Amino acid sequence: MQTFKVVKPGLFTTIQDLGRPGYQRFGLPTAGPMDSYSLRMANLLAGNDLNAAALEMAFAGATLEVMRQTVVALTGASMQAALNGANMPAWQGVRVREGDRLELGSAVEGVYSYLAVAGGIDVPPVFGSRSTDVLASIGGIEGRPLKSGDIVETYAPEDLPDEIMLKQDFISSFPPKTLARVIMGPQDKRFTAAGLDTFLNSIYKVTVNVNRIGYKLEGPQIEHLEGADIITEGQTPGAIQVPRDGRPIILLADRGSVGGYTKIAVVISADIRKVAQSGPGKEISFQAVDLETARRAYREEEAIFMLNRRLLFEP
Template sequence: MTRLIVKQAGPMMSVQDRGRSGLLQMGVSGCGPMDVTAMRIANRLVGNDEGDALIEFAHVGGQFEVSEPVLLAVTGGAVSVTIDGTPVATWESYRLDPGQTLRIGALTNAVWGYLALSGGIRTEPVLGARSTHLRSAIGGLEGRRLSAGDVLPLGATQETALAAPRKILRKPLSRSAGPIRVIEGPQAGHFDEAAWQQFLRGPFTVSASRDRMAQMLDGPKITAAAGHDVVSDGTVMGSIQVPASGRPIVLMAERQTSGGYAKIATVASVDLPRLAQALTGCQIRFKRVSRDHAEDLWIAHTRALDEVLTSLDHGAGATMSEGGMP
């Protein structure tokens, strides 16, 4: 079996796939990647299924070796990547042979990066997925962050795949600088018009209090006239809770399945990766849109991404802007 050897590991490095589904009623969150678009592209660049398990890392990558030849791709943002000291590009596929060393440096314009390897990571699935849920200590490798000395099993890579032309996303994924679009949350009525205007005016700053569970925002305090505490109900990735402190909390991939704070809004799916990748200290604003409009945005994004992935499968270079058409 092909093995990936982790020689050095940055913070928050873990095994992730598309995540678990159908288990929310049992208190098991979906988990999965912080930036699903970057994950899907990384997998297709090396010929994997879109949801195959790969490595997600925050801020800094690491150093890796393999026991058999594989294809690799690094996505997520701008970062220095070398094979035996020779620079290679992100958003492209490359061959890595035994005895060679892959080094991934620090991301400069994003928070979350992805390393996909042909064959996919083949740790044992837990509850139908290989995604690591750190707080529950399930999935991935022993339910924990990766560290130096870890060895991960990979699926087989065919010789035909190794000999095929490299796949290239000709223009790395770009992210618009506009407001983060949101729809009204289940407790939108707890907030009067003055609170909504304050929420939409902002601006908010992405704080250093962030991880795979949630991102806290600094900025104007938002008051829920009808009360901040509610009977606990379900959450989704992108739910924006407002506790009594008035400081918004955006729930992310490893969120709890229910919560008892009023949820003023939910981030539109199309903008979730952009918010997840927003650097600490950067300012954001929110824009309220209808559910129908948010759905139309997601459909357009999905179609555009599908076209990009299809073009990669056919060996053609492709370009894409997140949320836009290729």
């Protein structure tokens, strides 16, 4: 069903579901959302499976013309959203009607916004996912970001959800300073004690070199023991690679499946989105934690979705 006409595409708007696991050994990144919490929350509010495809908008959002009545939910970065010129609330279901105009501006806080639609976006899955991967030219609409004139189709929802509202506790904010918890390694042994100390006790600033592949940081130089190169190996989401210049790069959704630089640590799953929502100029520092702490944080996040499904939808 035709649901939106793209009037203005925004800076970099792609269709994303929870990503494309299973193909890293063929050289494909996992793609998927930069902020999976916000995508899942948008889907929950729109009455969808958490893995349904939605719009991910970076830095500056899209302008859309609504082609039929449905319910949408906007989460993630706050982008001065307007519905027919009036302020549109985020983190809740909003009913929209044919002819409505949905307009998103620049991100005031955070980087990535998500707009989910009841039923989920209807594009053919490629290798099991609807996520756009612009390098491999797959997923989304023709494997590319949206452009003006695109029609976004959605599946027919079983029935339209109410305009439910999320409790304040579950609404994310994106502060200018982020503490990212990390699991040290796999190549932490390739750094000097001073280098490790620098990494864990400095404040890094996000540069303008940020995209879905990764974020380059600036700050004190992290000292290697002997060189920054390793034999090429796979790299996981959140991996912090430190090339020769000693400044970290945090690898995110569209990272290459393999790489040849030392990785000092990996951001824990629950904190990857905090990094992704920290745009240029924002500060990031790192704290080493153990696997049990990471696992607990992961489980807590999963539990939030189970809890909210009950809170919001069960009588």
